[in-house]
Amino acid sequence: MTDLDHGIDQGARVPLRLPTATATFTIGIAGYLGVNLSPYMITALQSALGTDVLTASWIVTGALLATAITGLAIAPLCAGPRRLLVARVGLVLAILGFGAAALIAVPGVVVAGLLLGGVGAGGAVAASGAAIAAFTNPDRVAGFNGLANRAIVTVILAVIPLIGLAPIDVFGALALFSAVSLLVSGWLPAAPVLAPQAGAAVAEAMPVEVPETSAIPAIKARAAASARPTRLATIAGFVLLATFALWAVSEDSLWAMAGVMGAEQAALTPEGLGLALSGATAGGLVGSILLMIIGNRLGRAVPLVVLLVLGGVLKIVEGFVADPTMFIVVFIAWNTIYAIAFMYFVSTSAALDVEGRWSGPLLAVYLVGSALTPVIGAALVEVFGFQGFTVVLGIASFVLAVPAAFAAHVSTLHEKAERAGAALAASTATPAATDADEVLA
Numbered sequence: 001m002t003d004l005d006h007g008i009d010q011g012a013r014v015p016l017r018l019p020t021a022t023a024t025f026t027i028g029i030a031g032y033l034g035v036n037l038s039p040y041m042i043t044a045l046q047s048a049l050g051t052d053v054l055t056a057s058w059i060v061t062g063a064l065l066a067t068a069i070t071g072l073a074i075a076p077l078c079a080g081p082r083r084l085l086v087a088r089v090g091l092v093l094a095i096l097g098f099g100a101a102a103l104i105a106v107p108g109v110v111v112a113g114l115l116l117g118g119v120g121a122g123g124a125v126a127a128s129g130a131a132i133a134a135f136t137n138p139d140r141v142a143g144f145n146g147l148a149n150r151a152i153v154t155v156i157l158a159v160i161p162l163i164g165l166a167p168i169d170v171f172g173a174l175a176l177f178s179a180v181s182l183l184v185s186g187w188l189p190a191a192p193v194l195a196p197q198a199g200a201a202v203a204e205a206m207p208v209e210v211p212e213t214s215a216i217p218a219i220k221a222r223a224a225a226s227a228r229p230t231r232l233a234t235i236a237g238f239v240l241l242a243t244f245a246l247w248a249v250s251e252d253s254l255w256a257m258a259g260v261m262g263a264e265q266a267a268l269t270p271e272g273l274g275l276a277l278s279g280a281t282a283g284g285l286v287g288s289i290l291l292m293i294i295g296n297r298l299g300r301a302v303p304l305v306v307l308l309v310l311g312g313v314l315k316i317v318e319g320f321v322a323d324p325t326m327f328i329v330v331f332i333a334w335n336t337i338y339a340i341a342f343m344y345f346v347s348t349s350a351a352l353d354v355e356g357r358w359s360g361p362l363l364a365v366y367l368v369g370s371a372l373t374p375v376i377g378a379a380l381v382e383v384f385g386f387q388g389f390t391v392v393l394g395i396a397s398f399v400l401a402v403p404a405a406f407a408a409h410v411s412t413l414h415e416k417a418e419r420a421g422a423a424l425a426a427s428t429a430t431p432a433a434t435d436a437d438e439v440l441a
Helices: 017-034 038-049 051-076 084-101 107-132 137-163 167-186 196-205 216-227 230-266 270-293 303-320 322-354 358-370 373-440
Strands: none
Touching: 017 038, 017 051, 017 084, 017 107, 017 137, 017 167, 017 358, 038 051, 038 107, 051 084, 051 107, 084 107, 084 167, 107 137, 107 167, 107 196, 107 230, 107 358, 137 167, 137 303, 137 322, 216 303, 230 270, 230 303, 230 322, 230 358, 230 373, 270 322, 303 322, 303 373, 322 358, 322 373
């Protein structure tokens, strides 16, 4: 059965506009904000509960896993007409959960509030991820998304410490941003529904019988072109999710261990670490702008392979650098490559299915892979040492470049078929309408 049999218009992708972009990107940031604020959340928990770092870390990890599991479980609903409902319910839960943790200084309420907020954030992550697939030119949209995400998160990360790291400040910021996202959620692009042309054709065909001239063969050709890559796209989607989860582990393990490794191996000071982290954010912004400019001109498979291989090389080099300045330079270069590769993964998932079947769960899958990376990174360092640790991470990138290239290539094929179907439908719309007018006359 083809997409046409379900009444899905393969030309249903829409251009990126300010209202839809605002809703999609803001809701996505709300869903992922807990990940970015996790160091502040740990500090706030220590203040609220009087607990140690390890206990606070496990509570935050629990909230992040709640986001990941919820995002994975709810993602199928976001590929259909319930996308907006999922986003709004998730944001309401996030407001209630994080708001309770911010305002009620009772240990049980704080922990339960964070877990509830994590569940709500999962709905926001899935809905916004699926919505990204609704736009034309997924590569450029992924670049805009990365730019908006890093720019806004950078400001939030800078402002919150100036206000304070008490529960009301940190958890309140999470609740407030979720509330802002809820206000703009009405602009979230919907999943494709019955094609308007199909409905009109049925309505007009009832009084008269339009001759089968150019319209029907073209529609059949369009359906065939859209349906051919469907099974392959499904395989590529599962491959992409598995690859992305493993890649998340390999990347975030280095991020988690950067401070310890820099201090012990390269005598990196806390000020140097701060420079490395802020420089990494700036590198991500530059990468986002580059992807916005390039769009899909280079395809996806070749850039993704080059980025993963180059990222693997930089990870290995990081393990052998003893100079603090070089450590910072290599770290920023690696994170810039990471940011661009991340956006190519997002655009690949969006191109595989216009309804968001793969872009919906993608970010939740990443959270599953990255939630336990501090533990995984520490275990690998203990077994292999810093140099062996980075070599293992580098080899992982080399190996994962193969399935990533497969998924990216299939996404390009699927997108081309989708465009061909849309072009055929557009080219036959006018002749079919003319035939109908002649019969009515």
